[in-house]
Amino acid sequence: MTSNGTYVLWGSPHSYYTGKIRSYLIKKGVRYREEFTFHTQFQARILPAVRHFVVPILETPDGRILQDTTDMIEHIEAAMPLPLMIPDTPVQKAVAWLLGAFGSEALLPPGMHYRWSYRAEQENFLCAEFGRLLQGGPDREARYATARQTMQYFNDFLPILGVTPETIPTVEAAYCELLDALDEHFLHVPYLLGGRPSIADFGLMAPMFAHLARDPVPATLMKNRASNVFRWTERMNLARIGDGEFPDCPETYPANDEIPASLEPVLRLVFQDWGAQLLADAQAYDGWVASNPSVAGGTLVSLGGKRSVHPSIGPLEYQWRGCTIRRSTSPHGLWHFDKAAAFARALTGDAESRFAALVRRTGGEQVMGIRLARPMTRHDYVLVLA
Ligand SMILES: N[C@@H](CCC(=O)N[C@@H](CS)C(=O)NCC(=O)O)C(=O)O
Incomplete structure (x- = not known):
């Protein structure tokens, strides 16, 4: 092939x-x-x-x-380390990993919500898109029929992610605040970490492209409310690094390991909105580890040892923005966070102080203090205990 x-x-x-x-x-x-x-x-x-x-x-x-x-x-x-897609200076690297993990894992609720809670308003589009993946050939009805079977499976993810009629207003409000902060940031620089894309941007493209910038209902929201974020999703799929909108911006991460000031409001939302879930997930995971003390390395982190893309080790309940969230645990999100946080924990000297000051300014101290009872790793395409 x-x-x-x-x-x-x-x-x-x-x-x-x-x-x-x-x-x-x-x-x-x-x-x-x-x-x-x-x-x-x-x-x-x-x-x-x-x-x-x-x-x-x-x-x-x-x-x-x-x-x-x-x-x-x-x-x-x-x-192939070059061209650089992960900053090689310490604080920028830690921030890039953290934002990349957040983008990859934390926005599944709004991503899935805007696709499935507004299903009636975009049913034809979704049928066409799922059909495109699953069924070749020009028979439209055959494509749609195959699509509908799989669509129900993904539609059913909403309660697993804590998206219910009670939580939807909060999920939408939090997403709109993030859009606003990102929209302001992308007025200043073309990428999250300045003049060059990084794993931070790629992570954020997970929710922000296929679902939130492309499905009709959330695409309209993004275009009308945060056109600079929409433009960033276009930019992210162009081979060119520079952008005519920013003729004076060098195609590099900022000098002296600095973080763009306009990224701080984004980081504040990351710690606030992902933090509540991470703290609850870490507590549930540590409890699970404690109740399975003699389990060997390589054991699946998943209820019943089931191979799964998004495994769970049971239900989770926590408070977030005045809402009670009831959802499945997300050990994969925790794995991703911990992988990113390991870069922060490895910082020393001046970089450690600069990162600590950034975390203090953006409200992330409690979240960055998370230490898992036992590390996880990925092996054979699934999440396992290390
Ligand atoms: N952690 C995986 C997640 C992959 C993933 O969730 N893929 C979705 C489609 S975009 C899927 O195949 N889901 C099937 C399922 O959840 O059963 C990655 O980064 O590749």
């Missing part, structure tokens, strides 16, 4: 995480072609290797099959 150094991205235009890895491949200058899952090769070779349905999957030219977009990015970065 792969030849001439070309990667194969098994993904789709309407897929959350495909939006993240596609923009990375484009900005990195990696040659790839995108294939959809109805292709016979997906059933014949890819699914048997990964053993649960998921997109995106990346096939490397030397025949490796990678799943999880962060694993894909780390694999390519290790082989």
